[in-house]
Amino acid sequence: MAVAALLDLGIDVDFFRQELRKLNLHEYEIDIRETVKNGIRSKQFIVNCREDHHRHRNLADIYAIIDASSLEEDIRVLSRKIFLLLAEAEATVHGTGIDEVHFHEIGAVDSIVDIVSFAVCFQLLRPDRVLSSPVNLGSGLVRCAHGLLPVPAPAVAELARGVPVYSSATPPRELATPTGMAILKAVCEGYLPLPKIIPERVGYGAGQRDSELPNVLRVISGVLPEVVEVVILETNIDDMNPELYGYVFDKLLAVGALDVYLTNIMMKKNRPGQKLSVICLKKDEQIVEDILFRETSTIGLRKTAFHRKKLDRRIIKIASPYGEISVKVAYKDGGILKCSPEYEDCKEAAVRSGKPLREIYEEAVHLAGRLHRKERGG
Numbered sequence: 001m002a003v004a005a006l007l008d009l010g011i012d013v014d015f016f017r018q019e020l021r022k023l024n025l026h027e028y029e030i031d032i033r034e035t036v037k038n039g040i041r042s043k044q045f046i047v048n049c050r051e052d053h054h055r056h057r058n059l060a061d062i063y064a065i066i067d068a069s070s071l072e073e074d075i076r077v078l079s080r081k082i083f084l085l086l087a088e089a090e091a092t093v094h095g096t097g098i099d100e101v102h103f104h105e106i107g108a109v110d111s112i113v114d115i116v117s118f119a120v121c122f123q124l125l126r127p128d129r130v131l132s133s134p135v136n137l138g139s140g141l142v143r144c145a146h147g148l149l150p151v152p153a154p155a156v157a158e159l160a161r162g163v164p165v166y167s168s169a170t171p172p173r174e175l176a177t178p179t180g181m182a183i184l185k186a187v188c189e190g191y192l193p194l195p196k197i198i199p200e201r202v203g204y205g206a207g208q209r210d211s212e213l214p215n216v217l218r219v220i221s222g223v224l225p226e227v228v229e230v231v232i233l234e235t236n237i238d239d240m241n242p243e244l245y246g247y248v249f250d251k252l253l254a255v256g257a258l259d260v261y262l263t264n265i266m267m268k269k270n271r272p273g274q275k276l277s278v279i280c281l282k283k284d285e286q287i288v289e290d291i292l293f294r295e296t297s298t299i300g301l302r303k304t305a306f307h308r309k310k311l312d313r314r315i316i317k318i319a320s321p322y323g324e325i326s327v328k329v330a331y332k333d334g335g336i337l338k339c340s341p342e343y344e345d346c347k348e349a350a351v352r353s354g355k356p357l358r359e360i361y362e363e364a365v366h367l368a369g370r371l372h373r374k375e376r377g378g
Contacts, residue, residue: 001217002183003114004045005205006121007032009221015317019120020113022070027109030117035206038214042206045117049110056102059087062112071116078119078186085182089158111179118183126315127221130187131195134164140172156181164191173211197222200312223312230258230308231285235298236265238273245274248295255291256284258308279308311337318367322349322360327368339368 007013013032020030031046066079087098094101103111137152137160144153151167151174152160159181169175199222207215245262252260259279267273276296280288282305292298311330318327326342341364350357 001045001205001207002180002219003117003121003205004032004043005203005217005219006118006125007045008043008203008205009125009201009219010203011121011124016117016120016124019071019075019124020117023065023113023116024069025065025109025113028113030113037204037206037210037216040204040214040216042204042216044206044208045114046208047110047113047117049108049113058100058102059083059098062103065112066116069116071120072123074123075116075119078122079116082115082119082179082182082186085159085185086155086178089155089178089182092158093154115179115183122187125221129189129224131190131192132184132188133193134166134191135160135181135184136169136175137165137167138169138173138175139167140169140174142174152176153178159185170212194220195224197224228308228310229282230279230306231282232304232306233278233280233285233288233292234275234302234304235292235296235300236267236273236275237296237298238267238271240274240297242274244295245276248276248291251291251295252278252280252288255287256280257288315342318364320349320360320363320367322353322355322363325349325360325364325367327364329368339365341365341368 007016017030027050029048029050031044031048033044033046035042035044062083063080066076066083069076071079084098086103087101090101090103091098137156140151141148142151142153143149151169151172152165153174155178156174156176159178160176163181163184165176197220199220201221203219203221205217205219207217209215249260257278257280259277261277263275263277265273265275276292276298278288278292285303289301292301311332313328313330315326316329317324325345328340328342329336330338330340341361343361346360346364347357349355350360353360
């Protein structure tokens with residue numbers, strides 16, 4: 001249902017299929033169709049598996065399949081993260097190590113394809129933040145590989161740690177699966193009722209079961225109207241080996257810093273120095289502060305709080321004569337305002353083709369401009 005809901009947000013289905021083929025598994029077929037559940041038009045995503053469903057795999061087996069693929073690294077990382085959460089929950093429930101967990105239903109090809117498909121869709125959409133409503137676990141009993149169990153199943157209960165949940169289902173049935181909970185834990189940064197948001201797109205993903213209540217998952221893509229609070233941490237340094245700055249930059253960006261930069265300054269006694277500035281979200285202030293004190297020679301910091309406003313943006317891929325190039329597209333008032341090719345993709349295309357980087361970049365700008373004009377109806 002999660003994959004179907006994301007596809008329904010407007011992902012190009014042909015491009016999605018093209019990306020999923022990079023998983024290099026062949027024992028399945030996917031069926032993407034339109035359906036109606038209780039009067040609600042929805043998208044449905046079904047994986048038809050030709051593999052024996054009784055085959056069990058452990059975490060290492062699944063990692064090997066993912067790592068042997070030609071999927072983008074971000075997709076592989078998210079896929080592994082979801083499976084690791086599942087393995088940790090199963091290991092806790094059964095009292096074993098994660099390497100000893102043998103997945104049953106989740107280890108089958110159709111489940112692997114389902115989770116990787118979610119990771120593909122997620123990276124195609126590249127949301128800035130993911131929030132979820134509190135999770136209804138359902139009620140009653142559910143039949144699992146280990147027999148008939150009360151809802152929530154043990155793995156779901158384990159994955160629900162730290163997540164606001166409740167139980168309500170008429171008639172009684174399971175409403176949250178281990179896979180669904182692992183996906184939420186992997187991508188969500190908060191759980192709350194629908195916040196103030198300016199909706200832009202709404203997607204519905206349908207399950208296969210029919211019920212009195214619509215068996216659909218709804219995903220709303222939009223913009224939060226409030227301005228985000230950020231903090232700028234600054235320090236003046238004149239006594240640090242300049243070779244260390246690259247490492248410090250990497251550490252800061254890895255923990256979520258929005259930007260890191262240096263400014264040449266003249267300090268006391270006419271010493272040339274550097275002003276190191278870090279922009280981060282308020283929630284990341286402490287960890288950024290710790291890195292600055294631990295990894296640089298500074299003994300003091302200045303902090304200033306600001307409000308940050310940015311355009312809605314997403315990354316799309318365009319086909320160029322030199323291969324696929326990612327383009328950052330910025331939106332305002334529902335339309336494309338500007339486009340910018342990704343430097344690293346242009347650089348790789350230049351290396352592959354032997355063409356000048358300037359020529360690759362100009363062609364990408366031209367193609368992005370055509371997309372811009374098409375979006376505006378020009």
